[in-house]
Amino acid sequence: MRTVRESALDVLRTRGMTTVFGNPGSTELPFLKHFPDDFRYVLGLQEAVVVGMADGYALASGTTALVNLHTGPGTGNAMGALLNARANRTPMVVTAGQQVRAMLTMEALLSNPQPALLPQPAVKWAYEPPRPADVPPALARAVQLAETPPHGPVFLSLPMDDFDATVTEEEDQAAQVTAARRIEHAAAPRPETVRSLADRIKRAGSAALVVGDDVDASGAWEAVLRLAERGGLPVWAAPASARVSFPRTHPLHRGELPPAIGPLTRALDGHDLVVVVGAQVFRYYPYVPGPYLPGGTELVLVTRDAEEAAKAPVGNAVVADLGVTAQALADHFPACDPAPVPDRPTKAPQTADGPLPPGTALAAVVAGAPANTLWVNESPSNVPQFHEAARISAPGSYLFSAGGGLGFGAAAAVGAQLGAPDRPVVAVLGDGSVHYAVQALWTAAAYRVPVTFVVLSNARYAILQWFAQLEHAQGAPGLDIPGLDIPTVAAGYGVRSFRAAGAGELTKLVRDATGGREGPVLIDVPVTTELPSL
Structure with a gap:
């Protein structure tokens, strides 16, 4: 007879889910041991980064991502990123280890006492299979639910001693049949x-x-x-x-x-x-x-x-x-010729002393990026200037977090590059945003993921200063973040890093990074602050 692990791995193979984003703990090792050669494990140094990478991977590749977290604490660390994934409508199966069944009643160390409750309301479905033999069909059901519109993350808690248990031939075959099911979601209106x-x-x-x-x-x-x-x-x-x-x-x-x-x-x-x-x-x-x-x-x-x-x-x-x-x-309107798409305007890089205006910096970034760039944005105060500069006109070319929580950008960019390896990925990040998922830089360096990170640095949470004006909350503390040396931080994680001194240099750095694709590059750009308006 086969083990639960062998049956579960075949379920994942059937669904094409052979990339695992994870941060392992002791409760996950029974699933990960003897890791098969046809699977890829992408390590993140913190669980929110793991989920963020999986989020970007699924959105860029159009597939369902697989995440492996460490029981309750790891799930707790990932909750902000899971809320973003829910808002992004990202198809994602999140698994988390659980203590052995024999010690769940006494709530031994690393037991998750409420495994189906903890990830709510960030997931569409949360479940702990009642028997080891139910793990493979539960995985198959989880994939179907994640891929049912509206797409979103689902969660499975998997006791660590389940994977070495055996399944009967009938149970194994039933799980594989369930995994092979395909459901088309294309409801037509009357x-x-x-x-x-x-x-x-x-x-x-x-x-x-x-x-x-x-x-x-x-x-x-x-x-x-x-x-x-x-x-x-x-x-x-x-x-x-x-x-x-x-x-x-x-x-x-x-x-x-x-x-x-x-x-x-x-x-x-x-x-x-x-x-x-x-x-x-x-x-x-x-x-x-x-x-x-x-x-x-x-x-x-x-x-x-x-x-x-x-x-x-x-x-x-x-x-x-x-x-x-x-x-x-x-079809109820007469056919017409497609409207001509104007040529993408190009602006000559401007020279300036000191920090660049955000619009000038973003125009310089766009000037250096290839036409087929996949953009990831997490510079909230500069979104209007970004769209004015990039003027994206092709599908599948822009990712931003719909959830409102920071930490998506850097992690999602790494996942997006893994999910769309034939496209250059450029992440435009705020200097405040990047630190919510800064560990993603290590993954980019360790796996030589050729993301170009462009950090617009103004030493403040500018979007919060805008909200402070709107909400008549001037004088709130904690809105300035001086003293950050982001290139040094990036270098510490193994990422080649630069600080752009002007628009022309910025364009060249972006062009070299996206053209070379020899691993990740971070470019720090000092910018002025321009607050949005309604």
Whole structure:
């Protein structure tokens, strides 16, 4: 008879999940021993970094990531990153070791007394199999749940003595059959629903589209683009977007909606119909009160997420596949030639003494990066300047955390590069953000992952200074972070590091790093502070 470990590994092979992101502890060693040659183990030095790397890997590769954590303490360390993964709708199976079953009742050291409760509400499902033989089918079920829209992380607690237990031939075969199942999630709306919405768009005096992260994540980019062009619809990006879901060079693109109720409503003034595709209605913060929509404006949400439809404060909703629905809507409009995409503007690097303005620095970074760059952003106060400089116009080219917690950027960039090895990955990070996942630099160096980290350093949490203004909280402590020597920190982890003295040098450093691809490079860029505005 075979062991639970052998059966579980075959389940993972069947699902193509042979990369394990982890930080091992004693309760995980029984799973990891005799690690098979066809699996890859990616070590992170802290569990939040482990989950962040898996997050970026899944989003960049379009696959489901596998994470291995150390029982309760490791899961606790990872919770912030798991909340980000939940907000990012990342398909991820998180496993954590558990004490041997014989000592669970007495809650021996390293027992997780509430394994299904601890990771809530960051996961879609949390489970500890009741018997060792249930571990392989539980893994198979976990993958299916992670991949069911809305995608998200799931959690399994696995007692350490389960892996050497045996399974019968029937139990083993049943687990493999379960793992081999494929489920297609492509629910189509009723034809009359599509026809009614298309007629509403045609009758509207000024209809608009708002596109969200799930357009890019679900592969609906081309269908939504076709709908916008055929319908002549101006397109807004949903507030606080974590992905780019419509080409930012397109003549119909109107920018990103502000993430507050009152300002967002003012931005939509003049539109009598708003069709939201693949976005929450809406991702608000900070609180600036006002009506949810301009007077006389109607809203329709198209989403794959029934919960997202239920919690929207306004408008009707259609729960269906985004690409199928957008294509069906587009078919109700006459075909037209695709709009020409303007050439990406290039700006000559500017010379300046001292710290660079963020826009100047980001333009220099973009000038040095290849056209097919996959961008990871965690410089919250500089997001508008980034989009103005990069003007991303291809799907699958931008990752930002939808969860609002820092620590995603550096870790996700390492995972994204592992998940998309044929594309250059450039991470734009704040000097405050980078330290939430600074251990990711070690993984990048140890595995020679050729990420280019660009750190915009202004010695402060600038986004918090902006919030302090909005919330009338001036004088709050802890918003300045002087004395950071990020190149030295990076060098300590084994990453080649530089400090750019000007825009021209910055462009050259980025060009050399993304062209050489000989391992990770960190470029520290002193910048001035420009606070956002609503």
